[in-house]
Every structure is written in C-alpha cells, then in structure tokens.
Amino acid sequence: MKKGPITGKHGLQIEVDVAFKDINPVNYDVLVISGGRGPEKMRLDKDALEITKSFAKENKLIAAICHGPQVLISAGVIKGKKATCWPGIRDDIIAAGALYEDKEVVIDGNLVSSRSHDDLYAFGKEMLRIIKQF
C-alpha cells in the first residue's frame, strides 16, 4: 500500500499517512485489521506480514474483524488461538489451526477478533478495555 489518498468501494476517500514498508512496528502499540476486500491484498504484502508477525511476537494487541483474520493466516500467527471471523472464511481460519468460536467478540491473550460490522460495538469495547491495561 502506498502513501497518499485512496478511495474505498463506497466512495469514501482517506489519506494513507504511511506505507507498510516505512513502518517500524516498534513505534506502534496496536494493530487493527479491518475487513472487506482489503485483507486479500494486505496478506500478499510482505511488509504487512512482517508487521503482523512482530506484533504477535511482542504480544502487542492485534484486533481483526470480518475478513481481517485472512492476514493472520498468512502471517502464520492464528494457529492454536481462539478467534472468530466473517462466516465465509470460517473454514479457512479452522484449516489454519485457529480455535473458531461463533461469538460477537473473541479474546485470546493479545488477539481480539469479531465477525462483522454488527459486532463493532463489542469489538471496540474489548479493544479499549485491553488498551487501558497498557
């Protein structure tokens, strides 16, 4: 992903302030991986996977919702972890060794995951609860 403006599928434009390749994960405390079609591209970006691996290794907070856990599969950090995701990729996180739970939010140590936008309240609430413990 490059620095600069990008437009989402609903027309919303946001400014990407830093590219994955220019991120040093040491300078960040929380990794939030959102859903949609993005994770299928993000999981092919080796810099994004290195960032994800670094967060997992350092036991820093990783939050992933909807299709976000696709990145966790590719980074090899979901095996043996309790997690949830969008139903359409449920069998993929199971095949990758995750312990799937069909709940609005699942917490396993440093990993917070949710199924869809319907779960956003619970997802955000648990993220904040863990951040406050830092």
Next chain:
Amino acid sequence: MKKGPITGKHGLQIEVDVAFKDINPVNYDVLVISGGRGPEKMRLDKDALEITKSFAKENKLIAAICHGPQVLISAGVIKGKKATCWPGIRDDIIAAGALYEDKEVVIDGNLVSSRSHDDLYAFGKEMLRIIKQF
C-alpha cells in the same frame, strides 16, 4: 441458492434452473465452481458441500477457478491435491493441505483449477480435454 432469476454484481441476470437442495449428483458428470464472491456463500450451503463431496468420492470432474477452491476447502476435498486459485486465497488452500502451484491451470486427477479470468482459455481447454475422455 433458490430456483429463479438472480442478478450478478455487473447487472447480468440469469435463471437458476435448480436449487442445490434439489440436485442429485448421480445425474451430473461435471461440477464447475466459478469465482467472485459466490464461493463464500456456496461454502456455507450444506447441500452444495454434499454435492462437492459426492463428486470427489466418485472421481468425477471438478473444475474450480479464482475463489472457487474455497468450496473445496469447506467440503474437505482439497487436502493432498495439486491445485491453484486466486492469489488472495493461496494461503488458505495451502493451510487446508493443497499442494499449491502458481500456474494458469493445474490438473490433479479429477480436479482442474485456475487462478483468474486471465486463465479462462487454459481452464476451459483442459476441462474439455478431460470431458472428451469420458
């Protein structure tokens, strides 16, 4: 999936002539699973998975392109098979035990798979070659 007209994301309308639940796989010789967003829904349909399992068990031709192999993961029929798919789900078929190859078309016994619409010619050609051997 229900019988009746459906509209694709590009506005093309087609008539579904039979629902998965009303299909007896014994009456069919070839299963073609196309790509796009459909496979994430098809893989959650237990009747579609039973059809897929039946084809695999009977060694009948299964052809899957792009996101189509997601259905093969959920049906549990891709483990140990040489296959390819859309790059964004590559790590999912690998996690499910497929022997991934980055080629326009991959053939392993009764299974034919391709990566994307750019591979449609090779995909169709190999399907036809195998059908002619019936």
